[in-house]
Amino acid sequence: MGLLIQNGTVVTAEKTFAADVLIEGQTIREVRPGIAADSHEVLDANGMLLLPGGIDAHTHLDMPFGGTTSSDDFETGTRAAAIGGTTTIVDFAIQAKGTKMRTALDTWWKKAEARACIDYGLHMIVTDLPDAGLEDMDDMVREGVASFKLFMAYPGVLMVDDATIFRALQQTSKNGALICMHAENGSVIDVIVRQALAEGKTAPIHHALTRPTAAEAEAVHRAIALAEIAGVPIYIVHLSSEDALNQVREARDRGLPAFAETCPQYLLLSIEDMKTMPGFEGAKYVFTPPLREKQNLPKLWDGLKTDNLQVVSTDHCPFCFEDQKALGKDDFTKIPNGGPGIENRLQLLHHHGVNAGQITLNRFVEITSTAPARIFGMYPKKGTIAAGSDADIVVWDPKAEHVISAKTHHMRVDYSMFEGFKVTGNARQVYSRGDLIVDSGKFIGRAGRGQYLRRAARGGAWN
Numbered sequence: 001m002g003l004l005i006q007n008g009t010v011v012t013a014e015k016t017f018a019a020d021v022l023i024e025g026q027t028i029r030e031v032r033p034g035i036a037a038d039s040h041e042v043l044d045a046n047g048m049l050l051l052p053g054g055i056d057a058h059t060h061l062d063m064p065f066g067g068t069t070s071s072d073d074f075e076t077g078t079r080a081a082a083i084g085g086t087t088t089i090v091d092f093a094i095q096a097k098g099t100k101m102r103t104a105l106d107t108w109w110k111k112a113e114a115r116a117c118i119d120y121g122l123h124m125i126v127t128d129l130p131d132a133g134l135e136d137m138d139d140m141v142r143e144g145v146a147s148f149k150l151f152m153a154y155p156g157v158l159m160v161d162d163a164t165i166f167r168a169l170q171q172t173s174k175n176g177a178l179i180c181m182h183a184e185n186g187s188v189i190d191v192i193v194r195q196a197l198a199e200g201k202t203a204p205i206h207h208a209l210t211r212p213t214a215a216e217a218e219a220v221h222r223a224i225a226l227a228e229i230a231g232v233p234i235y236i237v238h239l240s241s242e243d244a245l246n247q248v249r250e251a252r253d254r255g256l257p258a259f260a261e262t263c264p265q266y267l268l269l270s271i272e273d274m275k276t277m278p279g280f281e282g283a284k285y286v287f288t289p290p291l292r293e294k295q296n297l298p299k300l301w302d303g304l305k306t307d308n309l310q311v312v313s314t315d316h317c318p319f320c321f322e323d324q325k326a327l328g329k330d331d332f333t334k335i336p337n338g339g340p341g342i343e344n345r346l347q348l349l350h351h352h353g354v355n356a357g358q359i360t361l362n363r364f365v366e367i368t369s370t371a372p373a374r375i376f377g378m379y380p381k382k383g384t385i386a387a388g389s390d391a392d393i394v395v396w397d398p399k400a401e402h403v404i405s406a407k408t409h410h411m412r413v414d415y416s417m418f419e420g421f422k423v424t425g426n427a428r429q430v431y432s433r434g435d436l437i438v439d440s441g442k443f444i445g446r447a448g449r450g451q452y453l454r455r456a457a458r459g460g461a462w463n
């Protein structure tokens with residue numbers, strides 16, 4: 001006996017069609033109209049869309065950063081993700097300088113194991129790459145860590161030099177992993193930041209004002225050039241500006257395998273919003289890259305339409321306003337960088353993307369699920385509704401109205417970046433590998449049920 005979801009409209013990246021979906025165990029068995037109910041349990045999805053579970057390829061749960069630790073752990077963060085229709089995340093383990101990546105992998109497995117409510121993969125942040133480190137990368141790939149993040153920003157903390165970046169890129173030509181790049185020129189930004197502090201500019205807004213878009217564009221250009229020399233694909237994370245996007249577009253026009261993601265905050269919020277905030281409020285929007293001027297927003301939407309941006313992830317990295325963001329009350333450089341959003345990605349993109357006519361339903365599914373599954377080596381297990389795929393299905397009510405607020409959200413953080421945003425479209429039921437884990441907005445799953453995902457190397461970025 002299985003579970004039959006009847007009368008819904010299935011939406012994949014390719015098409016939208018009326019069909020029933022039969023789930024047996026953890027897997028989708030059949031997708032077609034008119035499947036007989038027989039002895040199956042039946043869910044009536046009349047009027048509902050059936051979406052493949054959302055995949056958030058960029059989250060930071062329980063991450064030590066900026067003198068504190070991100071406030072959601074793998075339990076609270078994945079629970080909130082599930083409520084918002086996300087059934088898979090790819091989080092970041094961090095190699096401590098001078099140590100093996102395996103140590104970091106073990107640490108992050110321990111953080112996640114008993115807590116994760118949904119399936120999770122891990123990228124590895126590379127902070128150090130001695131000769132032995134190259135083998136370390138291969139070791140990680142064998143463990144299903146098929147992607148590595150390197151930083152061109154945060155000097156003295158996470159930033160690595162071009163030689164390290166280039167060696168890592170070259171190694172991926174052998175092991176098939178994908179390099180994800182935080183692309184901002186950290187050295188130049190550091191000079192601008194010091195000058196601002198010397199002039200007494202300590203308020204949160206100066207975080208944004210000291211990180212010009214040209215510093216992002218320069219780093220994106222350099223990262224793509226290094227990948228071109230190495231002959232491998234590259235993926236730019238949390239791209240925030242038109243200037244940076246132009247670099248990706250130019251590379252893709254030349255046929256290079258350059259990929260990029262953006263995040264809801266860059267599509268929907270701007271530095272102008274931050275400028276109107278009283279006192280220390282702006283600290284809620286201190287993340288990196290920062291919010292940009294309003295004129296960038298339609299350009300990023302265009303990037304999604306033209307496939308110069310392939311993915312929308314959240315970069316969920318929450319810090320509580322009261323006791324964590326407050327670390328930087330007198331100095332914006334001490335505000336922990338990051339913002340919350342893991343719960344709201346599908347709601348925001350459905351409302352401001354699909355309902356507003358910016359993207360089709362199929363593109364919505366593609367940028368929130370199918371493309372990250374392909375690029376990061378999880379497809380077709382994840383990222384689609386098809387026979388043989390994991391039964392990760394969101395029963396999406398396109399008419400449900402919801403007001404986003406810290407008062408009602410499930411993320412363990414005391415503010416919302418999208419406070420008061422009214423959205424239409426929300427998850428009604430969420431299935432993860434056949435388990436009903438969210439019903440009418442309530443989490444009914446279990447911490448620890450989420451499984452580690454061994455992702456395949458040479459994923460979609462390589463095709």
Ligand code: URP
Nearest residue numbers: 182287288315317337338
């Ligand atoms: O401000 C941010 N984005 N915090 C998380 C770390 C990163 O750079 O992704």
Ligand code: ZN
Nearest residue numbers: 182237238288
């Ligand atoms: Zn980053």
Ligand code: ZN
Nearest residue numbers: 058060315317
């Ligand atoms: Zn991040």
